[in-house]
Amino acid sequence: MNNTAEAPQQLEAISPISGAKVVFPTDAEVGELIDDPETGDELEIVSLNPPQLAPAPEEEEDWGE
Amino acid sequence: MSSPRVGVLCSLVRPEEKLLFQAFREQGVLFDRIDERTLLLNAYGNTRRQYDVVLERSVSHSRGYYAVRYLQGIGTRVVNTFQTIECCGDKALTTMALSEAGVPIPRSTVAFTPESALQAIEEIGYPVVMKPVVGSWGRLLSKINDRDAAEAVLEHKKVLGNYQHSIFYIQEFVQTNCSDIRAFVIGNECIAAIRRTSQHWVTNTARGGVASNFPVSAELNDICIRAARAVQGDVVAIDLFETQDGYLVNEVNSTMEFRNSIHTTGVNIPGRMVDYVRSILNEEDQTLQHAVGV
Numbered sequence: 001m002n003n004t005a006e007a008p009q010q011l012e013a014i015s016p017i018s019g020a021k022v023v024f025p026t027d028a029e030v031g032e033l034i035d036d037p038e039t040g041d042e043l044e045i046v047s048l049n050p051p052q053l054a055p056a057p058e059e060e061e062d063w064g065e
Numbered sequence: 066m067s068s069p070r071v072g073v074l075c076s077l078v079r080p081e082e083k084l085l086f087q088a089f090r091e092q093g094v095l096f097d098r099i100d101e102r103t104l105l106l107n108a109y110g111n112t113r114r115q116y117d118v119v120l121e122r123s124v125s126h127s128r129g130y131y132a133v134r135y136l137q138g139i140g141t142r143v144v145n146t147f148q149t150i151e152c153c154g155d156k157a158l159t160t161m162a163l164s165e166a167g168v169p170i171p172r173s174t175v176a177f178t179p180e181s182a183l184q185a186i187e188e189i190g191y192p193v194v195m196k197p198v199v200g201s202w203g204r205l206l207s208k209i210n211d212r213d214a215a216e217a218v219l220e221h222k223k224v225l226g227n228y229q230h231s232i233f234y235i236q237e238f239v240q241t242n243c244s245d246i247r248a249f250v251i252g253n254e255c256i257a258a259i260r261r262t263s264q265h266w267v268t269n270t271a272r273g274g275v276a277s278n279f280p281v282s283a284e285l286n287d288i289c290i291r292a293a294r295a296v297q298g299d300v301v302a303i304d305l306f307e308t309q310d311g312y313l314v315n316e317v318n319s320t321m322e323f324r325n326s327i328h329t330t331g332v333n334i335p336g337r338m339v340d341y342v343r344s345i346l347n348e349e350d351q352t353l354q355h356a357v358g359v
Contacts, residue, residue, distance in 0.1 A: 029086060031078035031100065044077065057077070062126040062154075064201035064271065065302065065318040
């Protein structure tokens with residue numbers, strides 16, 4: 001169970017894949033996926049405070065509708 | 066400050082979940098996110114429910130399925146229910162439920178061996194579509210145009226697939242000029258629909274299908290409500306083929322994706338979903354008031 005708080009503005013974190021600086025969208029949510037600006041890999045926003053990223057989990061066979 | 070009465074079950078946040086969070090906030094409904102990756106479904110002890118209503122939005126069918134079953138077991142009202150998720154998550158079960166309810170569907174057969182599957186294919190007639198019973202986003206669909214292709218696909222599925230790929234789900238190929246209808250049902254109403262058109266016979270917008278608005282007629286509303294009831298769905302997306310003889314229901318989705326349909330239809334789909342959750346909360350309040358004699 002986690003928070004429902006709105007994201008602060010202009011958060012950024014370092015990509016764990018490329019080391020590049022990644023700017024979060026202003027309405028970022030924990031669990032949202034964003035692209036690494038250098039490699040294009042998907043990253044998951046795992047925290048807003050402090051802003052943190054992790055490699056996105058790999059898509060599994062039962063995902064989606 | 067009171068605790069949220071609403072939970073949203075999800076891990077990864079797609080555009081749909083983001084829009085739903087915004088809609089909850091706009092309507093002043095407090096909610097908690099329940100990340101199924103952190104859940105322990107303890108099947109012992111006296112677990113009290115924490116939320117009156119949980120909206121299931123897990124990207125993973127399997128995780129959502131078990132988590133919802135657990136939540137219902139401790140008395141939580143979940144949208145959609147375990148029964149709906151179970152039925153919609155398996156194309157064979159969906160087909161049986163629709164057929165038993167008298168909802169028009171394409172000719173469909175389930176077979177358990179390559180030999181009986183080939184027999185079923187030839188009875189239906191080429192071309193046919195073969196689908197995994199559990200699968201999503203249009204993956205691993207096969208359009209089989211002749212016997213050579215049928216034998217090859219069946220052998221590959223038998224040898225390379227897991228046991229589920231030996232549950233052979235076979236459906237007639239419905240000629241629709243690479244388009245189908247996606248309709249959104251909330252409660253007792255089909256609130257919006259789109260036509261999906263593609264260069265490919267697989268029309269999912271996740272696979273490049275293009276959406277346009279499709280006005281909801283009385284006929285479309287009627288068949289969609291019947292399909293939703295057949296799977297006991299609260300909030301479901303229904304895929305249909307439009308034929309000269311009327312609509313055929315192809316699939317029913319219990320964790321619907323709608324990112325491409327809000328602007329296209331002009332209908333605030335996430336807002337309507339939150340309205341529905343609020344209506345359930347109101348029903349709970351009225352039931353409680355009745356029980357205590359208020």
